[in-house]
Amino acid sequence: MKILLHLLSCAFLFLQLHVSFGFTTFSATKVSTTRTRTGTTMEVCRRHEEEASLREPEPDAARRSFLTLSPAILVAVSHPRAAMAIKATGPTDGNLPDLPTDAVRSYLQYRIPLQIAADYYIFSLQDMVGDVEQWGDVSQLFRVNNNKGQGQPSKIERDYTNTMRVLLLSFPPDVAEDMRDAQFRFEKAMNTISKATAGYKKDLPVEIDTKSIVEAKQGWEDGRVALNEFFVLLNSAVGLSELKAIPAPGPNQVKEYGRSARRFNELQKKTKLCQNRGGPALSQAWGQLMVSGYLQDSCGIPDLEEYFYQTA
Numbered sequence: 001m002k003i004l005l006h007l008l009s010c011a012f013l014f015l016q017l018h019v020s021f022g023f024t025t026f027s028a029t030k031v032s033t034t035r036t037r038t039g040t041t042m043e044v045c046r047r048h049e050e051e052a053s054l055r056e057p058e059p060d061a062a063r064r065s066f067l068t069l070s071p072a073i074l075v076a077v078s079h080p081r082a083a084m085a086i087k088a089t090g091p092t093d094g095n096l097p098d099l100p101t102d103a104v105r106s107y108l109q110y111r112i113p114l115q116i117a118a119d120y121y122i123f124s125l126q127d128m129v130g131d132v133e134q135w136g137d138v139s140q141l142f143r144v145n146n147n148k149g150q151g152q153p154s155k156i157e158r159d160y161t162n163t164m165r166v167l168l169l170s171f172p173p174d175v176a177e178d179m180r181d182a183q184f185r186f187e188k189a190m191n192t193i194s195k196a197t198a199g200y201k202k203d204l205p206v207e208i209d210t211k212s213i214v215e216a217k218q219g220w221e222d223g224r225v226a227l228n229e230f231f232v233l234l235n236s237a238v239g240l241s242e243l244k245a246i247p248a249p250g251p252n253q254v255k256e257y258g259r260s261a262r263r264f265n266e267l268q269k270k271t272k273l274c275q276n277r278g279g280p281a282l283s284q285a286w287g288q289l290m291v292s293g294y295l296q297d298s299c300g301i302p303d304l305e306e307y308f309y310q311t312a
Contacts, residue, residue: 088305094239102170107238110163112308115243117159118227119264122246122257129193129220132208135200138216142194156190164230175237179230186226192219224248242308260310263302270301 089108091097096104125141128134145152153162161183168179196216200206228245235241247256254261 088309089240089242096238099238100170100172103167103172103237106167106170107234110167111234111242112304113159114163114167114231115308116264116267117163118231118244118246119259120159120268121224121227122253123261123264124268126220126249129197129216132200132213135197135216138193138197139200142190160190160227161187167234171237175233179233179237182226182230182233186223186230189219189221189223189226192216192222221249258311263307263310267302267307274301 089096089111091104091108096107099107125138128138141155144154144157152158164179164183164186168176168183171179193216196212196219200208224246231243231245235243244257244259247253
C-alpha cells in the first residue's frame with residue numbers, strides 16, 4: 001500500500017504540472033519552465049519516498065489516503081467513458097468468439113455508425129421525406145460527388161448501403177445471404193425515394209405530383225422495414241441486442257425507439273461544426289478523424305460509446 005500510494009502521488013503531481021502548463025508547446029520560455037517544474041516534481045517525489053521509508057502508516061490511515069487520492073487521479077488520466085461505468089462490448093461477448101475475426105472486427109467497428117445512421121433515418125430523413133419543401137435536400141443525399149475524378153459515395157451509400165455491405169461480407173455465408181437480401185431491399189427503397197424526389201430544388205417552385213409524395217413516403221417505410229430486418233439478423237448473429245430497430249410512424253414512435261432526438265441533434269450540430277473547420281477541402285479529413293475518435297474532445301463531440309449506449 002505504501003508503494004502504491006507513493007506511485008499514485010507522484011503520478012498525480014506530474015499530471016497536475018502538465019495539465020497546468022500543457023503537454024505540448026512551441027514556446028522556448030514555456031519549455032524551460034516546464035523542465036524546471038518537472039525537476040521540482042521529481043525532487044518532491046524523492047523526498048516523499050525518503051519520508052515514507054522512515055515510517056509505516058497505519059492500515060486505516062493508508063486506506064483513507066488512497067480513497068482520497070484515487071478519484072482525482074482517475075479524473076486526470078482516464079477517458080470520460082471510464083467514469084460512466086459503461087461496459088462496452090468486446091470480442092468475448094455474445095457469439096463473437098464463435099465468429100470469424102473479420103466479422104468480429106467489422107461488427108465492433110461499424111455498430112455505432114450504423115446506429116447513428118438509424119437515428120438519422122428516424123429523426124431527420126423521416127421529416128425531410130414528409131415535407132416537400134425539403135425534397136431538394138433529400139435529393140442531395142443521393143448525389144455522388146465526382147470532384148476531380150475522385151468519386152465520393154453519396155451519404156446514403158456511405159452511411160447505409162456500404163456499411164451494410166462491409167458487415168455482411170465478413171459474416172459466414174448462411175448469415176450473409178439473408179443480410180444481403182435485406183440490404184438489397186433497402187437499396188430498392190432508397191431508389192424509390194430518389195426517383196420520387198428527383199428534380200426538386202429548394203426555393204424553386206415546382207408542381208408536386210401527389211403520386212410522388214405517396215411513393216416517397218412508401219420508400220421511407222420500405223427502407224425502415226429492410227433496415228430493421230438487417231438489424232435483427234445482425235443482432236442474432238452476434239448474440240447481442242445492441243442495435244435498436246426503428247418503430248413504425250405514430251404518436252409513440254420516439255418513445256418506443258428509446259433514443260434521444262435531442263442528443264442526436266446535438267451530435268449532428270457539433271459534427272457539422274467540426275467538419276466545417278478548414279472549409280470544404282478539409283471536411284472529409286475532419287470527418288474521418290471524428291469517426292476514429294481523435295477529434296471528440298477537441299470538437300466537443302460527445303463520447304460515441306456513451307451516445308451508443310444511451311437509454312433515452
